[in-house]
Amino acid sequence: MTTGFFDGIDKVRYEGPDSDNPLAYRHYNPDEVILGKRMEEHLRFACAWWHSFAWEGGDPFGGLTFERPWHPQDSMANAKLKADVALEMFDILGQPFFCWHDADLRPEQGSYGENLATLDEITDYIGAGMEGRDLGCLWGTANMFSHRRWMAGASTNPDPEVFAYAAATVKGCMDATMKLGGQNYVLWGGREGYETLLNTDMGQELDHMGRFLSMVVDYKHKIGFKGTILVEPKPQEPSKHQYDYDAATCIGFLRKYGLENEVKLNLEQGHAILAGHSFEHELAVAASEGMLGSIDMNRNDYQSGWDTDQFPNNVPEVALAYYHVLKAGGFDTGGTNFDAKLRRQSIDPVDLIAGHVGGMDVCARGLKAAAAMLEDGGLEDALAGRYADWQTERGQGILASDLESLQAQVLREGLDPQPRSGRQERLENYVNRFV
Structure with a gap:
């Protein structure tokens, strides 16, 4: 029995470059072998639970535009309906992974204990739904930026009790991630930064952030979590300045606190743009230090000043991104998560399928181009030639x-x-x- 949300939409299949079917893959053929590995294993696609199912269509100037059967998202019954719809979409797309924040999955109950109980309940429900499906959890994370308690940060908050609450929240999310077989755990410091230095002790906040991340690593080893701990750089929005500004900043932070061998980076195209970089730059920086873990694939509108999180549609940009991923040896526990959302005017269920189909095809086409460049060796030869005199x-x-x-x-x-x-x-x- 299905929810009916995607009625009339068949499973998306590969039909080849000449297909004019808007809901078919033209380039994403999961079984195609590239550089000795199946395309599905190279790309390791994941769907973002927050943008695809929890996001209601708001922007900085307006609220809800999507009217979904699981709205309002304030009950366990609706959380389970949302999960059922998500599982149906994963079946339609054939995506092998998903990613989540705790607040995406469960309703806000008010107290920590109640939220922990509902997170445990919904992850049990999702876990049962994963049985019999070729589906995994790429990573989980905690939303420590939306609720008003996080307005001055989580691990960097001037209030020790907020720090403790954040630690408890991350423990619960790490436990849930491990229960779902997650291959990574991500920390994204959405408000780990400052709005004004007039009320900020930056040195103390950075030390607390380093201590917090050390606690996370210690707990990973204590529970035997085999996945990778990842941090996600982002320069701004909502904070004026965020401590995890870009890949280089995060690498310096990890080295300062002795975590460079324990933590890698989850890099997002949109965040790279906000930092004034290209995505390939961020990937190259992380790869050069052996800290490239996973990616969030999306794009920003170059005429807008905020993180628009659109589905990727620029093959040349994507090809250069995957060139650096492949050059670094490809993904281990990481993958390609679509941290991308529909435009707020795209209100139909089929739009959600079409956005992912298009994004997956762009990534597949980019991957094939990147692999062809690596096999041809032209860029590598040019690079070696430019620096050849240093080898004499x-x-x-x-x-x-x-x-x-x-x-x-x-x-x-x-x-x-x-x-x-x-x-x-x-x-x-x-x-x-x-x-």
Whole structure:
């Protein structure tokens, strides 16, 4: 028996590039082998419970536009209906994973104890629904930014009792993630930052954030959680400045508190843009330090100043992102989570399917282009050629020298090095051959 929410919508299947069926995959063929691995295993798609099912269509200037059968989201009966609809959508799309915040799954009950009980109840219900399905939990996390108690942060809050409440909340969510077989646990500091330095002790807040994350790692080992702990960089919105600004900032933070071997990064395309970076930049930074864990795939509207979380539709951008993922060895416990939501005018159930179908196809097309570039080796050859002189005896000697010796060498040899072309246009043309 189905909920009827997706009545008339069949299971989405791969039909090939020439298909004109708007609800068919043109590029996402889960069984296609790329670089020795099935496409499904490369991409490891996940659906975001919050945007697909919990989000009501609001924006900074207006509220609910979606009218769903599980609204209002204030009872366990509606939470279970929402879960049933989610499981039906995963069946239709063939997505192997999902991700969640605690507040997406359960109704807000008021007290911590009541919320913990309803989280336990709903995750038992979802777990039962997963039986017999080829479906897993990519990661879980705690919503510690929406409720008014988090307005001054969670682990960075000036109130010790809020810190304690946050610790209890994360413990409950880690337990639930482990129960659902989650492959990662994510911490996203939505309000771990400040609005004004007039009332902020930044050093103390960062120390508390480091201590909190150490507690999370300790608990992971205590319960035998085999997944990866991930932190998600985001520069702003809602805080004026957030401590997890970008990949480089998070890596510096992890190294400062001795957590660089315990925690990796979950990187989002939209957050990269808010930080003034490209997604490929963030991926390359994390990969260079061995800290690339997982990704949230979406896009921002380049004319808007906030995190619009749209489904991806730019194959060249996505191809360069997966190029760095593949170059780093691909995903281990991580995957591609669609932290993407419909436009608030897209109110029909079929729009939710179409958004995911389009996003999955864009990622699949980008993955194929990235793999083709890696197999061709043109970018790698160009990169090796640009730095080739560093591999010579002369180059290594310069690197091992000191200022006085190098000054003497320049004077002795009359060195006057001339600039060399970076060949950017030729490399951009090369990439365009594949996308």
